Amino acid sequence: MAIHDRHVAVVGGGIGGLAAALLLAASGARITLIERVPEPGEAGAGLLLQPNGLAVLDALSLAESLERQGHRLTGAVVRTATGRPIVNATLPHFGPGQDHALAVRRGTLYASLLHAVRADPAIDTRFGCQVSTARTDGTVEYRDRDDLTRTIEAELVVGADGTQSIVRAGGDFGAVARDTGTTYVRGIVDGDDLGLEGEYWTPLGLFGGAPIGGGTYFYAAAHAPAVAEALARRDLATFRRHWADALPPSAAVLDRVPGFDALLVNAVTRIDCARWADGRLVLLGDAAHAMAPTLGQGANSAIVDAAVLSIELAAGGPGALRRYEDRRRPRVRKVQDAADRLARLSAITSPAGRAVRDRGLHLLDRLRPLTAHQARIAQQEDPRLLRDALVRPLERT
Numbered sequence: 362m363a364i365h366d367r368h369v370a371v372v373g374g375g376i377g378g379l380a381a382a383l384l385l386a387a388s389g390a391r392i393t394l395i396e397r398v399p400e401p402g403e404a405g406a407g408l409l410l411q412p413n414g415l416a417v418l419d420a421l422s423l424a425e426s427l428e429r430q431g432h433r434l435t436g437a438v439v440r441t442a443t444g445r446p447i448v449n450a451t452l453p454h455f456g457p458g459q460d461h462a463l464a465v466r467r468g469t470l471y472a473s474l475l476h477a478v479r480a481d482p483a484i485d486t487r488f489g490c491q492v493s494t495a496r497t498d499g500t501v502e503y504r505d506r507d508d509l510t511r512t513i514e515a516e517l518v519v520g521a522d523g524t525q526s527i528v529r530a531g532g533d534f535g536a537v538a539r540d541t542g543t544t545y546v547r548g549i550v551d552g553d554d555l556g557l558e559g560e561y562w563t564p565l566g567l568f569g570g571a572p573i574g575g576g577t578y579f580y581a582a583a584h585a586p587a588v589a590e591a592l593a594r595r596d597l598a599t600f601r602r603h604w605a606d607a608l609p610p611s612a613a614v615l616d617r618v619p620g621f622d623a624l625l626v627n628a629v630t631r632i633d634c635a636r637w638a639d640g641r642l643v644l645l646g647d648a649a650h651a652m653a654p655t656l657g658q659g660a661n662s663a664i665v666d667a668a669v670l671s672i673e674l675a676a677g678g679p680g681a682l683r684r685y686e687d688r689r690r691p692r693v694r695k696v697q698d699a700a701d702r703l704a705r706l707s708a709i710t711s712p713a714g715r716a717v718r719d720r721g722l723h724l725l726d727r728l729r730p731l732t733a734h735q736a737r738i739a740q741q742e743d744p745r746l747l748r749d750a751l752v753r754p755l756e757r758t
């Protein structure tokens with residue numbers, strides 16, 4: 362399938378859907394983007410953009426302004442609750458400017474993608490419209506803002522509609538959704554003066570964060586029974602107290618949370634699909650491969666999916682969707698597995714288990730080539746090559 366002048370429906374206007382709309386439009390497709398939220402915007406806390414995601418955003422000319430609004434990180438230190446380093450992971454250098462990650466507000470990233478989408482005449486946006494059905498023949502049905510049922514016919518339907526994907530339900534993707542039993546709390550508090558950068562592995566699980574555009578982004582495991590109970594009661598004071606007992610430096614951060622509603626609480630579902638394409642339906646992002654957040658690769662992977670899909674469709678031929686799946690699925694699977702392993706390791710509660718884990722990881726961390734190799738696998742694609750593959754066709758438009 363060649364993409365030029367084709368009609369593509371993108372279902373879901375999250376980070377993956379917006380990136381896909383922009384990249385497919387740049388390859389010459391006509392896009393209808395359907396998103397159920399009427400006024401999408403500021404929702405969400407922070408995100409770590411990594412070299413793979415940043416390379417794609419750079420090709421879209423969005424990285425420069427994000428760099429001004431975010432906080433650069435060249436690696437991540439994981440510490441015990443007493444502050445002793447366990448792992449000191451440094452990001453590999455992929456080329457000039459591709460040697461760091463960027464902590465940004467999700468709203469900042471979202472706003473820059475949305476601004477670019479709204480400015481693109483090839484993208485017709487339908488916000489406040491909920492897709493009810495997507496079929497393998499390319500038919501998409503949705504309820505519009507006036508609650509009327511509408512139908513569109515597309516030559517390709519991109520399912521970027523998250524973990525509960527309706528597009529996935531419309532095809533035979535061999536999907537398995539698994540509740541991982543892990544929950545995380547996220548938030549942003551005022552001030553970047555709290556000294557939080559990196560991650561702690563504590564008896565309650567992980568706690569981490571970074572400065573972020575005038576504030577501090579934090580995230581914390583919420584599956585330890587005492588913490589889960591406090592959250593179920595919407596009891597911020599008890600939540601703070603448990604964390605302060607497990608990790609004293611968390612108190613300064615959590616004391617600045619203005620109220621319970623400022624916390625985002627997410628249970629993590631893992632999605633595995635045996636296939637990513639069926640007929641005219643194709644999946645990307647969390648719809649195809651939701652994963653544990655421990656490697657910070659969910660949104661980055663969605664952005665890379667969008668990039669590789671656009672590259673393979675632009676190359677044309679009958680096997681474009683197959684090439685997209687072959688290139689993405691095995692690499693993402695490795696990242697999902699690694700993220701699960703990290704989630705399990707960070708959640709060990711027994712003192713003996715944590716001591717063995719910390720010693721083992723500390724020894725492993727000395728084998729620099731091994732950790733560097735893992736860091737490269739997490740990026741899935743060489744960011745420099747990915748950017749170059751995108752920039753050439755984008756320069757022609």
Ligand SMILES: Cc1cc2nc3c(=O)[nH]c(=O)nc-3n(C[C@H](O)[C@H](O)[C@H](O)COP(=O)(O)OP(=O)(O)OC[C@H]3O[C@@H](n4cnc5c(N)ncnc54)[C@H](O)[C@@H]3O)c2cc1C
Pocket residue numbers: 372373374375376377378395396397398407408409410490491492493521522523524525526527545546547580627629645646647648654656657658659660661662663
């Ligand atoms: C605690 C935590 C921390 C994380 N940290 C990071 C990080 O640092 N870095 C990172 O890369 N990732 C991170 N992630 C993961 C990341 O947030 C997700 O992987 C990413 O947002 C997925 O993007 P997406 O566009 O695929 O899906 P989503 O963001 O879920 O977007 C799907 C969109 O589809 C819309 N939609 C759904 N159904 C319909 C329908 N029927 N009709 C119309 N519209 C529909 C939704 O409203 C939504 O806008 C984290 C996740 C968690 C839980």
